Amino acid sequence: MELRINQKTYEVDADADTPLLWVIRDDLGMTGTKYGCGLAQCGACTVLVDGNVVRSCVTPVAGVVGREVTTIEAIESDEVGKRVVATWVDLQVAQCGYCQSGQVMAATALLKHTSKPSDAQIQAAMVNLCRCGTYNAIHAAVHDLAGQAVKGDA
Amino acid sequence: MTVRFDAIAHLMAQPLADPINLSRRRFLTGTAVGALVLGFGLPLGSSRVLAATAAAERGTQVPAFLEIRPDNTVRLLSPFIEGGQGTFTAMAQIVGEELDADPATFVVECAPPGDAYFVMENGIRITGGSMSVRMSYPTMRRLGALARAMLLQAGAEALKVPVGELTTEPGKVVHAASGRSIAYGELSERAMDLPVPDPASVTLRDPSQFRWIGKPVKRLDAYDKSTGKALYTIDLKVDGMLHAAVQHAPRLGMTVGNLRNEEQVKAMKGVHSVHRLPGAVAVVAERWWNAKRAVEAIQVDWQEAAADSAVRVMPADFSSDAYFKKLAAEKGPARDDENEGDVAGTLANAKSKIEATYNNQYLHHAQLEPPSALARFNPDGSLEIWLPNQAPEMFQADIAKRTGLDPSRITLHSPLLGGFFGRHFLYGSASPYPQAIELAKAVGRPVKMIWSREEEFLRDVLRPGAAVNFRGALDNDGWPIAIEAVSATEGPTEGLAGKQGDKIDPTALEGLSGKSYAIPNKRIAQIYVKGPVMLGYWRSVGNSLNDFFYESFLDELADKGGKDPFELRLHLLRDNKRLTTLLNAVGELSGGWKRGPFTAEDGSKRARGVAMASPFGTQTAVIAEVSIEQGQVRVHDIWQAIDPGSIVNPAIVEAQVNGAVSLGLSQVLVEEAVYVDGKPRARNYDLYPILPPSKMARVHVRVVESGEKMGGIGEPPLPAVAPAVANAVAALTGQRIRSMPLSRHSFT
Numbered sequence: 003m004e005l006r007i008n009q010k011t012y013e014v015d016a017d018a019d020t021p022l023l024w025v026i027r028d029d030l031g032m033t034g035t036k037y038g039c040g041l042a043q044c045g046a047c048t049v050l051v052d053g054n055v056v057r058s059c060v061t062p063v064a065g066v067v068g069r070e071v072t073t074i075e076a077i078e079s080d081e082v083g084k085r086v087v088a089t090w091v092d093l094q095v096a097q098c099g100y101c102q103s104g105q106v107m108a109a110t111a112l113l114k115h116t117s118k119p120s121d122a123q124i125q126a127a128m129v130n131l132c133r134c135g136t137y138n139a140i141h142a143a144v145h146d147l148a149g150q151a152v153k154g155d156a
Numbered sequence: 157m158t159v160r161f162d163a164i165a166h167l168m169a170q171p172l173a174d175p176i177n178l179s180r181r182r183f184l185t186g187t188a189v190g191a192l193v194l195g196f197g198l199p200l201g202s203s204r205v206l207a208a209t210a211a212a213e214r215g216t217q218v219p220a221f222l223e224i225r226p227d228n229t230v231r232l233l234s235p236f237i238e239g240g241q242g243t244f245t246a247m248a249q250i251v252g253e254e255l256d257a258d259p260a261t262f263v264v265e266c267a268p269p270g271d272a273y274f275v276m277e278n279g280i281r282i283t284g285g286s287m288s289v290r291m292s293y294p295t296m297r298r299l300g301a302l303a304r305a306m307l308l309q310a311g312a313e314a315l316k317v318p319v320g321e322l323t324t325e326p327g328k329v330v331h332a333a334s335g336r337s338i339a340y341g342e343l344s345e346r347a348m349d350l351p352v353p354d355p356a357s358v359t360l361r362d363p364s365q366f367r368w369i370g371k372p373v374k375r376l377d378a379y380d381k382s383t384g385k386a387l388y389t390i391d392l393k394v395d396g397m398l399h400a401a402v403q404h405a406p407r408l409g410m411t412v413g414n415l416r417n418e419e420q421v422k423a424m425k426g427v428h429s430v431h432r433l434p435g436a437v438a439v440v441a442e443r444w445w446n447a448k449r450a451v452e453a454i455q456v457d458w459q460e461a462a463a464d465s466a467v468r469v470m471p472a473d474f475s476s477d478a479y480f481k482k483l484a485a486e487k488g489p490a491r492d493d494e495n496e497g498d499v500a501g502t503l504a505n506a507k508s509k510i511e512a513t514y515n516n517q518y519l520h521h522a523q524l525e526p527p528s529a530l531a532r533f534n535p536d537g538s539l540e541i542w543l544p545n546q547a548p549e550m551f552q553a554d555i556a557k558r559t560g561l562d563p564s565r566i567t568l569h570s571p572l573l574g575g576f577f578g579r580h581f582l583y584g585s586a587s588p589y590p591q592a593i594e595l596a597k598a599v600g601r602p603v604k605m606i607w608s609r610e611e612e613f614l615r616d617v618l619r620p621g622a623a624v625n626f627r628g629a630l631d632n633d634g635w636p637i638a639i640e641a642v643s644a645t646e647g648p649t650e651g652l653a654g655k656q657g658d659k660i661d662p663t664a665l666e667g668l669s670g671k672s673y674a675i676p677n678k679r680i681a682q683i684y685v686k687g688p689v690m691l692g693y694w695r696s697v698g699n700s701l702n703d704f705f706y707e708s709f710l711d712e713l714a715d716k717g718g719k720d721p722f723e724l725r726l727h728l729l730r731d732n733k734r735l736t737t738l739l740n741a742v743g744e745l746s747g748g749w750k751r752g753p754f755t756a757e758d759g760s761k762r763a764r765g766v767a768m769a770s771p772f773g774t775q776t777a778v779i780a781e782v783s784i785e786q787g788q789v790r791v792h793d794i795w796q797a798i799d800p801g802s803i804v805n806p807a808i809v810e811a812q813v814n815g816a817v818s819l820g821l822s823q824v825l826v827e828e829a830v831y832v833d834g835k836p837r838a839r840n841y842d843l844y845p846i847l848p849p850s851k852m853a854r855v856h857v858r859v860v861e862s863g864e865k866m867g868g869i870g871e872p873p874l875p876a877v878a879p880a881v882a883n884a885v886a887a888l889t890g891q892r893i894r895s896m897p898l899s900r901h902s903f904t
Contacts, residue, residue, distance in 0.1 A: 016443075017425065020445050021445065024443065024444060024445040027391075028399070028444055029443070031393070032384075033384070033390075034385065036524070036525070036574070038524045038525070038526070038841075039609045039840050040608060040609055040610075041609070041840050041841070041842055043841035043842050044524060044841055046524055073384070074383060074384030075384055077383060077384075078383065087379075087382045087383055090378070090382035091374075091379050091382050094374060094375055094378055094807060094811065095378075095382065096240075096377065096378055097240030097241070097242070098239050098240030098381075098523070098524070098573060098575040098576075099240065099377065099380070099381025099386050099572070099574070100388060100523075100524040100574030101524050102381050102382055103384040106382055106383075125849070125850065128849055129848065129849060129850075130849075131524070131841065131846060131849075132524070132849075133522055133523055133524050133575045133577070133819075133846060134240045134575060134815045134818070135815035135817065135818020135819060135847070135852070136814070137814075137818065137847075137852040138814055138854065138855055139814065141849070141852075
């Protein structure tokens with residue numbers, strides 16, 4: 003089948019129900035998208051499909067045929083994604099880094115849809131797990147990108 | 157504390173008793189990296205390494221650590237592995253400060269196994285116990301200074317001037333008199349061929365002149381980790397590699413019997429082969445997804461463990477809830493770790509006394525990167541392996557034992573860790589590398605074994621469980637005069653050894669033992685109970701449970717005596733200037749201690765709790781503010797004052813406090829590994845919740861640099877979090893919860 007990933011076309015030979023994650027990682031060799039749980043629980047595998055957040059570990063590859071997939075490898079080709087990465091680096095968000103591809107993808111999708119997300123919108127969008135506990139840094143980074151100060155009290 | 161750590165270090169270093177020959181060849185293959193794995197990395201020059209290995213003193217073999225490339229970037233081989241805690245950046249700061257090279261010009265990798273890298277003051281090499289920086293700080297500084305001296309000498313030869321006329325500026329040797337300078341990158345070849353100077357001959361910088369140590373230097377890995385470029389073991393690939401997935405026995409110790417549908421599975425798409433392994437079946441395939449799907453389809457007749465099973469056997473009737481009840485009822489015999497004054501007499505005569513029983517829960521490490529290992533046998537029979545690990549030499553020695561290969565024929569790579577929290581020590585049955593090696597041997601091609609999350613949670617070693625019976629007595633004024641804690645438990649080091657040692661496992665009781673409160677009569681004791689669960693080290697180890705017990709019970713004593721818990725701690729620390737300062741610092745950070753309950757601006761009723769801990773040579777004090785939302789605890793703020801003596805990177809310290817708070821909240825609020833009928837109830841994050849972003853608290857950090865001996869950073873901010881929360885909950889609701897997680901309870 004033919005896949006559109008990061009604005010390139012790939013011909014892949016995989017079963018229709020193979021999760022997109024494993025096609026990206028093993029067939030196409032792009033390892034920035036991570037496997038964490040395989041159950042859409044942690045979000046380490048987050049990619050964008052037509053600009054929307056998708057958990058690639060539970061998305062059958064056949065479901066994205068004819069659609070545009072964006073992975074972390076191409077995130078800096080996107081203006082918003084580039085700003086997200088720059089802010090992630092500036093605010094030193096990452097610790098072990100394993101979940102951060104997914105976090106960056108989730109933040110990029112949010113900001114592309116809603117350039118000035120509210121606190122509630124940020125909370126609803128930034129749900130990926132991080133075992134290192136970078137949640138406050140992620141929160142600060144997304145607020146920074148949204149052009150808001152982090153609220154002093156919640 | 158140092159004594160305690162040395163004890164653990166000694167135990168953990170046991171496998172190193174087997175001699176490891178540091179041959180020149182292994183040294184070289186160890187530093188040369190697989191082509192696909194890293195984009196750079198010239199093998200270090202052979203004559204240099206040979207010359208360097210003659211030097212004996214710790215951390216003086218400069219060419220084994222440093223390569224300065226023509227573009228002036230500095231490649232540093234770190235004795236410690238990076239898993240999020242920031243040690244690669246810290247090492248670059250420490251070495252760069254004395255080398256006179258900007259840490260931003262460093263590229264850091266984990267060093268291969270080798271005697272040269274035993275830089276810690278306790279004589280071992282592990283990444284753990286929050287030891288990396290504090291145990292190697294002077295040595296790594298001196299390493300940088302030695303390298304600088306070599307560059308100066310090379311500069312003197314190149315410029316044909318006396319070395320005394322030269323100085324350095326970041327990245328270059330400067331001859332001020334003539335206005336000439338030479339970049340380190342141009343001098344490196346010549347410098348690294350020079351003999352390493354006498355370690356006593358170099359002078360370290362005056363700390364008042366530090367440019368990078370003590371500053372919030374940016375992490376070296378931030379960009380790669382924000383763009384998916386960072387490579388972990390699970391991401392690696394070598395030519396000709398096959399993928400493997402595994403199905404583990406439902407209970408550890410069971411063995412593989414008949415495979416009822418082996419032929420059908422062999423015929424499944426993409427399957428290369430089906431294998432029987434100790435306690436597991438595996439499928440090797442061209443793609444991991446095919447391997448996983450096939451291995452999960454195998455119908456195995458699992459056999460009960462043999463009586464002489466080499467691994468700890470999980471019984472079919474094991475229930476963790478029942479086990480904690482059993483621990484609480486254990487009567488002894490107990491062994492004393494601390495016994496001062498007359499506890500029994502004081503308790504017998506006191507008018508006011510209380511008793512309470514606490515227990516904790518088992519926990520998973522739950523690092524986001526599932527374990528994997530990539531093994532490749534080379535045509536000459538030597539083995540190359542990539543695996544997550546916190547102790548390269550121990551893993552290499554274990555692999556040598558398993559394969560019969562001389563360690564010199566095992567090249568071990570230590571890629572970045574996708575979180576660890578204690579997960580990647582040598583735990584026998586709990587790691588995929590033996591399987592990867594066996595499969596690579598069987599199929600004659602490189603194999604990468606990845607454990608699915610479910611297989612990981614089935615074999616992960618767990619944070620130990622304990623039940624502690626406390627007794628405490630108060631004087632007529634309501635101040636504590638006696639405390640006794642008897643813990644029925646098995647420490648992680650005892651768990652690994654499979655028996656109790658001659659001395660008490662310090663990792664079993666730390667956090668009950670080692671408290672600084674002036675209570676004249678105290679007894680801390682352990683009843684050793686060997687359990688059926690495979691145990692491991694979990695971030696902050698014994699402190700993670702024991703400080704919850706002790707600091708909660710201390711609040712119970714305060715309540716019994718009618719004392720405010722903050723005032724009680726100040727009273728019991730009145731002769732301890734360092735801890736009094738620290739406790740006052742966290743009080744001030746929180747805007748002044750107030751216990752509550754009080755009504756917050758949003759109308760919610762809230763209260764605060766306080767707790768302290770003394771883990772890994774560092775002192776911490778925490779205040780937590782909580783409310784109740786829909787029957788569950790909501791933690792709004794954590795204020796933490798931390799005194800590690802002195803620090804290297806305040807930004808990383810603050811990040812580590814945030815991370816440790818997150819894990820501390822996770823264990824007190826939501827997390828538990830429950831066993832029913834010998835099996836874990838949860839094998840993924842759906843039924844094993846870890847702290848989600850919605851439950852994270854704001855974190856406020858104050859670093860107090862007392863100037864005392866440098867302590868740890870990665871783990872110490874964790875242990876005081878849980879008791880501070882539980883104490884706040886008790887203040888708010890009147891409910892004293894003596895177990896974790898709090899999600900088992902409903903609050904009003």
